[in-house]
Amino acid sequence: MSLGQHADFIIASYAVTALVVAALIGWIAADYAAQRRVLGDLEQRGVTRRSQRAKGDTP
């Protein structure tokens, strides 16, 4: 496969897209880890949600 005289622009396009997608995945994964950590922390302190105490599962 030859990318011709404008190879730089094509590579840059794919690089930018990969970067944006990677950033999006990274952000979502980091956010997930952070929320899980805080939730674990709160549960360890014995904080419960109203719903858990009422034995229902609607928050």
Next chain:
Amino acid sequence: MQLRGGDLACERGGRLVFAGLNFALAGGEALVVTGRNGAGKSSLLRVLGGLLRHSAGRIELSGGADEATLAEQSHYLGHLDAVKPSLSVSENLLFWTTYLGGPRGAAIRPALDAVDLAGLADLPAAYLSAGQKRRLSIARLVAVRRPVWLLDEPTSALDTPSQERLAGLMRDHLGSGGMIVAAAHGPIGLDGARELRLGRPAEPMS
């Protein structure tokens, strides 16, 4: 250490709030300022804290740190709590401790314990109730040592146990030679405090 106000007058927006006010307070003493609404209780505290200019008279603090002004040796607890909702409880307290020149982080934990907020140290302040915000505000008085406490209706928004805890903190402060000037409508739990009653100024401004 002594705080003395002589012939104090204060004027706001062309209206004379109070005039001819005299008081003296020594270390270990408390002064409770009473009076009906609009009598100038809050104004007097703000004048003492350097947040409002007095139009006549003088305020003297003797026996404290020489180079520091009265404002720099006072804690002011106003109606507003100066709590930022997006910062956590300990971040809020740590900032004011550092800014007001208190000791480093070490004072944070005992101060939060003193107002019974230690369990919520990492919680963003947005979640706090009005009373909890008030207690966070009070924690600042414990974390940074300043000899004069200016308290504007300190018991508002506090429940009975918290009021008792605050009274204990105030007694400790007086016991260590501090001074308290508090504006209040009802009793604030200090025995033997002197009372300064604010009434209507003698004559209107001409």
Next chain:
Amino acid sequence: MAVIDLANPTRFLTLVDRVLPWLAGVTALVFAYGLYRVVGAPDDYQQGATVKIMYLHVPGAWLGMMGWGVMTVAALGTLVWRHPLADVAGKAAAPIGAAFTFICLATGMLWGRPMWGTYWVWDARLTSVLVLFLLYLGMLALYWTADDPNRSTRAAAILALVGAVNIPIIKFSVDWWNTLHQPASVVRMGGAAIDSSILVPLLIMTLAFTLLFFTLHFAAMRNEILRRRVRSMRMMQARESDT
């Protein structure tokens, strides 16, 4: 009924936990195949190898618009049906839609340089995408400045609907504005019918990006539900400490 089951955030979380790995796997496979087809696709007789940028640019534009579509449906869900997951879906879609719109703009600029000799031309289509991007930024700003999620959801839902009504008007205005000023020498993108040797890889890439969108959207929705759970637990914590 399935719809009612999904209305329960806890069941939705279990569903996401189960489905997400499979969805991510399928997305990766379709991407691998799509990229393989892209490598094998022929060059365009007019644009040469730069046509390969199209395999990113077109899906970006499509998902930027679809993202707003998801937000519009979610807004209706919030305002009309009061579905508990609707505002979660709307909030989760905003940053993802904005990111794909950004991809469309960035690749468009990199495509424009060899085609037009300049990175940016106020061409009607690119400009419309730019306006869409600005709308997305406004939406993100709205979510970012409102600290209380209960208040921000209704405001965001209204903004999403207003945006959806306005997008065709904006598109029309931009087209009109552009023809008024149209410089003669601009080579327009696309235009003629596309040969299937290019169209098929394009469709596969579009499918891959769409799957990616939904994978990310599901994961972001899960984060949002957890965030709200943290919020309600913190409220309980503040309340319980006083009793």
Next chain:
Amino acid sequence: MSPFLALLARDMRLAVRVGGGALMGALFYFIVVAMMPFAIGPDLNLLARIGPAILWLGALLASLLALDRLFATDHEDGSLDLLMMGAMPLELAVAAKAIAHWLTTAVPLIVITPVLGLMLNIDMSSMGWVALTLLAGTPALTFIGLIGAALAVALRRGGLLLAVLVLPLTIPVLIFGVAAANAALVGPAPFGPPFTILCALSLASLVLGPVAAAAALRQGLE
């Protein structure tokens, strides 16, 4: 940590947390600049010629409008009272707030300037110089706007009053900022003199701004 750094760090932290205003200035700047071609027309040559002026006007408006809440939030929640009771002079406290504001509002704005330059067809190689004029000039905008923000709190009015008070004061910054940017882009006048004056304006307002703002806040005591 010194009180100065503590206040700087607090304000930056507040700006980047939920509900904070970081990036909002850059966002406003982006939108204002992107709107210009709709009014002027998509003629790339024309846009390139007036590009620096558009960028500077956008930066000016973004810097000033973002300043509106600088003291207002602290005034509303009682923080301002306590800030005045610290051992640090109020002038320094005000300066710390202004620096935090500049770092969270003006710096992102400068960072996205090259992208906007592309859209206005400004030559890539001289884009750095235009960004440099903004880097040198925006401190002046922030520190002059600081005075307006303090006056707005003292008068208990916000919003457009700030812009009305402050915009005339920023005219010199606009003149020399655009002159320096144009000199870098097209010449023939040298870049040095207007840029030096721009730096001088920033340095002068760095001193004058906090002093005047602190005085305004003290006057507004009530």
